[in-house]
Amino acid sequence: MSAPAPILRMSGIGKQFPGVQALDGVDFRLLPGEIHALIGENGAGKSTLIKVLTGVHDIDAGEIELAGRKVVFASPLAAQQAGISTVYQEINLCANLPVAENIFIGREPRRLGRIHWKEMRRRAAELLTRLEIDIDVSAPLSSYSLAVQQMVAIARAVDIDARVLILDEPTSSLDAGEVAQLFRVMRRLRDEGIAILFVSHFLDQLYEISDRMTILRNGRLVGEYLTAELPQVELVAKMIGRELADLERLEGRPYAGEGKSAPLLEARGLGRAGMIEPFTLGIGEGEVVGLAGLLGSGRTEIARLLFGADHAGQGSVWIDGEQVGLRSPRAAVRHRIAFCPENRRAEGLIPGLTVRENLILALQAARGWTRPIPRSKQEELVEKYITALNIRPADPDQVIKNLSGGNQQKVMLARWLILQPRLLILDEPTRGIDVGAKAEIQRLVTELSDGGMAVLFISAELEEVLRLSHRVGVLRDRRLIAELDNDDDLTTGDLMETIASGAAS
Amino acid sequence: MTTPVGAASLTRRLPVPRKYIPVLVTACLFAAMFVAGGIRYEGFATGQIILNVFIDNAFLLVVAVGMTFVILTGGIDLSVGSVVALSTMISASLLPAWPAPAVMVLVPAIGALLGLAMGAIIHYFEIQPFIVTLAGMFLARGLCYTIGTDSVSITDPAFTAFAQTRVDLVADMWVSPSVLIAVLVVLVAAYVLHYTPFGRRVYAVGGSEQSALLMGLPVARTKIAVYTISGFCSALGGLLLSFYMLSGYGLHAVGMELDAIAAVVIGGTLLTGGSGYLFGTVLGVLVLGLIQTVISFEGTLSSWWTKIFIGLLLFTFIVLQRLIAGRGKQ
CATH class of the missing domain: 3.40.50.300 (P-loop containing nucleotide triphosphate hydrolases)
Incomplete structure (x- = not known):
C-alpha cells in the first residue's frame, strides 16, 4: 500500500499560542485507506494539530493540501464540508434527540419542504447496519450506551461524505468488547478507502489497529514510521525523547528502612x-x-x-x-x-x-x-x-x-x-x-x-x-x-x- | 460489559415511549378533573365548558406557545406578561386614529422586534435569559405607563366585532374568533417544531448548545428566533386580550408570564430544554383553565384556591419530571 497519493498533506505547520510554540514546522500526511496513529505525550501538539486541521484554530505557518488542492478552513463546518470529519472523545451529539436525527440534523431528507421522517429513519438504520449496529433509530440517543453513541457519531461523520475521519481518543471510555467492535468498523471504513487519523494513549491499541504512525514531541515532528517496523521500546523512547543508548544511569537511593515489619x-x-x-x-x-x-x-x-x-x-x-x-x-x-x-x-x-x-x-x-x-x-x-x-x-x-x-x-x-x-x-x-x-x-x-x-x-x-x-x-x-x-x-x-x-x- | 450489538434490548420496554409519559399524565389529569366536575356539579359535563376554557384563555394559549419555543431551547422569557399589557395599551391608544388592520399588523411587529432585541442580547453578550427578559419585563411594563396610567377603553367596531362574534359549531356550541386564531397558531407552531429544520434545531439547542454548534447548526439564528417568536406570540396574545377585555391597561396580564411558564411545565416540557411537545402546552393551558372553572362552580371557594392548586400541580410535575429524567440516566 505504498502507491496511493496522500489525500491530505500538511507541511511546515506552525502554530503559536501566547508564550508557547505549540507546533513548529510539522509535516503530516494521510494516505487514503490507511489508519494512521498520531502519537505523543501530553503537550506534544497532537490536539493542536487536529484543531488546526479541523478549522478550530488557524495556522501561523505552513499549508494544508486536501486531495492535491490547497485549503484553508475558517471553521469546523468548512472542514466538514470539505470532507474532514471529527469524532471527539466526549461525544458531541444531542442526547435528547432520536438516533436518526443525530445522524441527519442539519441536512435532513425533505419532501415538499417538510422533514421526511420515514426516509430519515430508513437511511439511518441503513448507515448503522453498515457499522454493525442494529438499534431502534427512533429512540433517543440517551437510551444507548456510550459505545453506541460513539458509533452514531461515527455514522454522522461518515455520512457527511467523509474522506478523512479523525477519531480523537475514541476508546478511552469503552470496554474491551466495545473497542473490538470499534476496530472492526474502523477496518471496514479503511477498506472502503477512508483515511483515518487515530489518537489513543493505549499502546496496545495503536499496535493493533494502525498501519502507520506519526510521532510528535514538544510541538515538533519526530518522524513517521510503519507500525510493523517500529518496536514498542523504540516508540516509547521516541515519545519521551531519549535514545536508549544515550540514557545515563542516575543514582538510586537505597531504602534506609529496609527490614521494617509492616508498611505504613x-x-x-x-x-x-x-x-x-x-x-x-x-x-x-x-x-x-x-x-x-x-x-x-x-x-x-x-x-x-x-x-x-x-x-x-x-x-x-x-x-x-x-x-x-x-x-x-x-x-x-x-x-x-x-x-x-x-x-x-x-x-x-x-x-x-x-x-x-x-x-x-x-x-x-x-x-x-x-x-x-x-x-x-x-x-x-x-x-x-x-x-x-x-x-x-x-x-x-x-x-x-x-x-x-x-x-x-x-x-x-x-x-x-x-x-x-x-x-x-x-x-x-x-x-x-x-x-x-x-x-x-x-x-x-x-x-x-x-x-x-x-x-x-x-x-x-x-x-x-x-x-x-x-x-x-x-x-x-x-x-x-x-x-x-x-x-x-x-x-x-x-x-x-x-x-x-x-x-x- | 454488554456488546452494543442489539442494544435495543437494553432499553426498557414501556407500554408507551418514556417521552410521552408527562403529556399522558397531564391528559389523564385533565380527563379526571372533567369527569369529577361532571359528577359533582350539574351542567358541568358539556362540551361548551371546555370551549369556554378555550374562550377565556385563548390569549394565554398563544403566549404559552411562544414560551414553549423558548423553554425548549433551555431559555426563559419573563417579559411576556408585560408585552401583552403593552400590546393592549398600544392598541387602545392608537385605535381612535389608526385603522384596525394597521394596528393588528403593527402590534405583533413591535412584539417581535422586542423579542428579537432580547434574543440578540442574550446570544451575543452571553447573558442569562432570565436577566435579559427580566429587564425586558420592566421596560415593557414601564412603557405602558408612559402611554397612560388609566384604563383606556376600546370602541373600534372591528375590535368589538371580534369580541362579540360567536362562531357556531355543531350542537349549540360556539367559540370566539380568538379561539380560532389561537388554534391556528398552535397548529402552525406544532408543524414548525416537528416538520421543519428550524423546529428540530430548537430541540437540538435545548439538548446541548455546544454539540449543536459542533454539528454545524446555526445556533445564533435559532436562539434569536425563539425569542422573536415569543415576542410575536406575546403581542398577538395582547391583541386577543384586547378583544376579550375591550380595553388597554398597564395592569393587564400582571403575572401572566408565570401562568405561561406553569402551563408549559404542566404540559410536560422540561425547563432545562430539549424535551416537550406543543400538545402538552395546550393541555397545560386547559388544566389551568379548568381549575378556574371548577372553583367558580364550587362558588364558596375564594379564587386564591386557583393559585394553591396550580402551585401544588407544579410541584407534582417538577418532581415527576425529575423522576422520569433520573430513570432515563440509569
Whole structure:
C-alpha cells in the first residue's frame, strides 16, 4: 500500500499560542485507506494539530493540501464540508434527540419542504447496519450506551461524505468488547478507502489497529514510521525523547528502612472498574515510592483511590496493620494522608485568596470552623513555611494567582505539610515549573522522607522518579505491571522497556 | 460489559415511549378533573365548558406557545406578561386614529422586534435569559405607563366585532374568533417544531448548545428566533386580550408570564430544554383553565384556591419530571 497519493498533506505547520510554540514546522500526511496513529505525550501538539486541521484554530505557518488542492478552513463546518470529519472523545451529539436525527440534523431528507421522517429513519438504520449496529433509530440517543453513541457519531461523520475521519481518543471510555467492535468498523471504513487519523494513549491499541504512525514531541515532528517496523521500546523512547543508548544511569537511593515489619499503608487488591485494575502496593515510613507510566496509564487514578477522592470498587486499604475505610478525602485527611493533585489550579489552590489564607485552609478545615486559628499563630506558621520552602515573593498577603507555577506548587505543598501528614501523595509536582523550583521541590521530597514521611511520587519524567524513589511501580494500560527496587542497576532504560513491553524485567 | 450489538434490548420496554409519559399524565389529569366536575356539579359535563376554557384563555394559549419555543431551547422569557399589557395599551391608544388592520399588523411587529432585541442580547453578550427578559419585563411594563396610567377603553367596531362574534359549531356550541386564531397558531407552531429544520434545531439547542454548534447548526439564528417568536406570540396574545377585555391597561396580564411558564411545565416540557411537545402546552393551558372553572362552580371557594392548586400541580410535575429524567440516566 505504498502507491496511493496522500489525500491530505500538511507541511511546515506552525502554530503559536501566547508564550508557547505549540507546533513548529510539522509535516503530516494521510494516505487514503490507511489508519494512521498520531502519537505523543501530553503537550506534544497532537490536539493542536487536529484543531488546526479541523478549522478550530488557524495556522501561523505552513499549508494544508486536501486531495492535491490547497485549503484553508475558517471553521469546523468548512472542514466538514470539505470532507474532514471529527469524532471527539466526549461525544458531541444531542442526547435528547432520536438516533436518526443525530445522524441527519442539519441536512435532513425533505419532501415538499417538510422533514421526511420515514426516509430519515430508513437511511439511518441503513448507515448503522453498515457499522454493525442494529438499534431502534427512533429512540433517543440517551437510551444507548456510550459505545453506541460513539458509533452514531461515527455514522454522522461518515455520512457527511467523509474522506478523512479523525477519531480523537475514541476508546478511552469503552470496554474491551466495545473497542473490538470499534476496530472492526474502523477496518471496514479503511477498506472502503477512508483515511483515518487515530489518537489513543493505549499502546496496545495503536499496535493493533494502525498501519502507520506519526510521532510528535514538544510541538515538533519526530518522524513517521510503519507500525510493523517500529518496536514498542523504540516508540516509547521516541515519545519521551531519549535514545536508549544515550540514557545515563542516575543514582538510586537505597531504602534506609529496609527490614521494617509492616508498611505504613498498604493497598490490597484495590481497584475500580474503568479506572485502574486491582493492585497491591505498600509504602513504609520514610519510603519514597515512585509511579512511572505513560499518560492515562492509571497513575493519577491510584493517587485518587488512596486519597478517597474516588471510591474503590474492590479491595481494601490498611494503615498500621488495621483496615480503614477511605470513603472521602476527609477520611483520608483524618488518617493523615495528604494529596497534591496534578491540576493545582483546578483542584487545589484557590487563586483569589492570599498565600496565608491558602496555607491555613487545610489546617483550619481539620480543626473545624468553630475553632479559628489565632492570627498570631497563623502568621507564625506561614512565616515558617514561607522560609522553609523558599516561597517567593515572601509576602503572606500576596494573592496566589500572581505567583509563578513553582511557587504556587510550594504553597500547595506547604498547606499539606502544616498538617504533618504521614503519607504525602504528589501527582506531577514538578510539571510546568522552572528548573530551580523543580530542584527545590525534589530536595524537599528527599528531606521529608529522611524525616520519616512516606511519599508516593508520581511523575511523567522517568529520571525524576528514579532519582527520588526507593521503589518504582510501573503502570501500563491501567494496570500496575511491575514493582522494581531502585537499586544501583535500575535505569530509565529498564523502566522504559518495562512500560513498553508490559512485563517485569 | 454488554456488546452494543442489539442494544435495543437494553432499553426498557414501556407500554408507551418514556417521552410521552408527562403529556399522558397531564391528559389523564385533565380527563379526571372533567369527569369529577361532571359528577359533582350539574351542567358541568358539556362540551361548551371546555370551549369556554378555550374562550377565556385563548390569549394565554398563544403566549404559552411562544414560551414553549423558548423553554425548549433551555431559555426563559419573563417579559411576556408585560408585552401583552403593552400590546393592549398600544392598541387602545392608537385605535381612535389608526385603522384596525394597521394596528393588528403593527402590534405583533413591535412584539417581535422586542423579542428579537432580547434574543440578540442574550446570544451575543452571553447573558442569562432570565436577566435579559427580566429587564425586558420592566421596560415593557414601564412603557405602558408612559402611554397612560388609566384604563383606556376600546370602541373600534372591528375590535368589538371580534369580541362579540360567536362562531357556531355543531350542537349549540360556539367559540370566539380568538379561539380560532389561537388554534391556528398552535397548529402552525406544532408543524414548525416537528416538520421543519428550524423546529428540530430548537430541540437540538435545548439538548446541548455546544454539540449543536459542533454539528454545524446555526445556533445564533435559532436562539434569536425563539425569542422573536415569543415576542410575536406575546403581542398577538395582547391583541386577543384586547378583544376579550375591550380595553388597554398597564395592569393587564400582571403575572401572566408565570401562568405561561406553569402551563408549559404542566404540559410536560422540561425547563432545562430539549424535551416537550406543543400538545402538552395546550393541555397545560386547559388544566389551568379548568381549575378556574371548577372553583367558580364550587362558588364558596375564594379564587386564591386557583393559585394553591396550580402551585401544588407544579410541584407534582417538577418532581415527576425529575423522576422520569433520573430513570432515563440509569
